[in-house]
Amino acid sequence: MKAIQLTNGFGLNNLALTELEIPTPGPQEVLIRMRAASLNYRDLVILNGFMPVEIKFPFIPLSDGAGEIVAVGQGVTRFQVGDRVAGNLQQRFIAGNPRPDVLGESLGGPLNGVATEYVVLSENGVVPIPDYLSWEEASTLPIAALTAWSMLIEYGGLQAGDTVLLQGTGGVSIFGLQFSVMAGARVIITSSSNAKLERAKALGAWQTINYSEVPDWDKAALELTGCGVDHVLDVGGAETMEKSINALRIGGTLSLVGFLSGLTIPEYDVTSILQKAATIRGSQVGNRDHFERMNRAIAHQSLHPVIDRVFPLDRIGEAFTLLAEGKQYFGKIVVQI
Structure with a gap:
């Protein structure tokens, strides 16, 4: 599978398109074929090594993405193959207020992110997305x-x-x-x-x-x-x-x-x-319950996220450059996977 990785250090010049093995889901895990991911300022700060999170190289960036489940591990009950989903930033932040024990497992740092064709996540860290949204639109939901x-x-x-x-x-x-x-x-x-x-x-x-x-x-x-x-x-x-x-x-x-x-x-x-x-x-973004309620409200109102530009995965460097310029976009920047 194709994946974007920070190979051996921080900075835009260390981003590389690599080939990795498709992972296998374990118990209570799902394998997601990612279709789109969106960029956040958080991703840029992590890319440049300015956020105090422990990163292990090689590292896959980006926290926000959407795709469909293509395989499920033993004991999975919340989802089935074919479901359209997005991952929650804080994988263990299910409900209630932020707690130290749930805020250390965040996609896109310190955990590997979603700038990859396939990703394995816990079924508890995944939410269904509204059916009418495009992959690109759905990818903007987890943080912004x-x-x-x-x-x-x-x-x-x-x-x-x-x-x-x-x-x-x-x-x-x-x-x-x-x-x-x-x-x-x-x-x-x-x-x-x-x-x-x-x-x-x-x-x-x-x-x-x-x-x-x-x-x-x-x-x-x-x-x-x-x-x-x-x-x-x-x-x-x-x-x-x-x-x-x-x-x-x-x-x-x-x-x-x-x-x-x-x-x-x-x-x-x-x-x-x-x-x-x-x-x-x-802000610590939000928990899974918030995410699910938000998606229901979005679907009820047929709301469409605002996307400024979409880049292919192999041009993610251009997407980060646009993000770094700050004032040159309106809404979200997205990469297709």
Whole structure:
């Protein structure tokens, strides 16, 4: 089988298309013929060796993918051959809140990922995908979609009439837009591109802010709402968190889901958190129960994920380069397998 591997070190130059033996599923395991995989910023950070996870070379990257089950091991009861599925990022995170014993087995680091024609996963770490979605669309669900769903719906308690502030037009933010509109919430979305903001409006955004033209986007959000927003999905991290808190209403919720601008805040006055009575929650994506509920909601609404570009597997380097450029895409980047 064909697989992409980091052969003997980190970095884009160490990615290689290799030939491996097709694995055999053991008890309670399924063999999946992967059809598509999508890229996340997490994959780029792991590729470059910047995330503190233990990687053993050679290593297969990417955490998000979709395919069909072609063989099952002894004792499998949840699935059968022919089922269309995706793997959950945290393979043992079935239900409840994050726990140390379930967060160490993540696809695409430290576990091998899904940039391969065949992969064996535990039946407990796999979920069925909506039948109407293409392989490419379904491959975008495990991190970007589930992060937005879990933080807004499962943990955030998003309700009709709430206002949500989203940063940029990457995968998590666009799913956040789609789920918020689906729930009857109002969305304010930021971008440095007016063309992308127009596309966001077409997806249902209530208001848009070009942060290149309006650097104080937090103050703009306060002016638009009069009292602040109910929810912020913060994908920036260190350089955006202060403004995200400022944009909240009293009692609002900030969900920290990314670190595009960095991980470390040198100095920070916590007074604003106290004054806002803000809830700040970090993301560990979501559990399998969340994933299954999200897929049912997606199917009920016939929602289609937004895909910017699709690459063949042997051009995965180009896909990573596009991801690294940051501002050059809208929605998700996908590779076909």
